[in-house]
Amino acid sequence: MIGVTKAYSGFSVDDLDAARGFYGDVLGLTVEETGPAGMRMLNLTLPGGARVFVYPKENHTPATFTILNFEVDDIDRAVDELAGRGVTFARYPGFEADEKGVVRSSGGGEGPAIAWFTDPAGNVVALLSTG
Structure with missing residues (x-):
């Protein structure tokens, strides 16, 4: 069912x-x-x-994990566009981010480039590179 x-x-x-x-x-x-x-x-x-x-939710507590992941073809373009709309990208301990806030794999195929940000309620959202 x-x-x-x-x-x-x-x-x-x-x-x-x-x-x-x-x-x-x-x-x-x-x-x-x-x-x-x-x-x-x-x-x-x-x-x-x-x-x-x-x-x-009146007693809302922001999620401590990523609630939405958006796959994008060009993460740099997407980050620039959202930054231009006032989005601030988060940096987390243990993840080395560039000046834009993008965490990129070190060339070993460890995964896609990713950039995290929060919504107004503090929930974590991410952009992931597909290209």
Whole structure:
């Protein structure tokens, strides 16, 4: 039964209006508000058609892990574009980042280049290079 249903992920935020602006205006995703007054929530449509449910939580605690990963062909271009829209890229201990905040493999095929940032609620989001 579950194998033939659609599934989607979700996460909480502390300010639904800020999340709508960030995911819609800054990241350029399609954002729909649903639910009656007092039960508002957002549905984000991701590239490729996947959906993510975003709900307000009064005692929200930001996720300590990456909640969304966006694959991009050109990570430098994507980082520059988002930085131009006010996004600040995070740096984490143990990961050597360049001046843009991109962590690149050391040439040993250890994985894609990655750059992390947070949404207004403090949840971690990442860009991953596919090229």
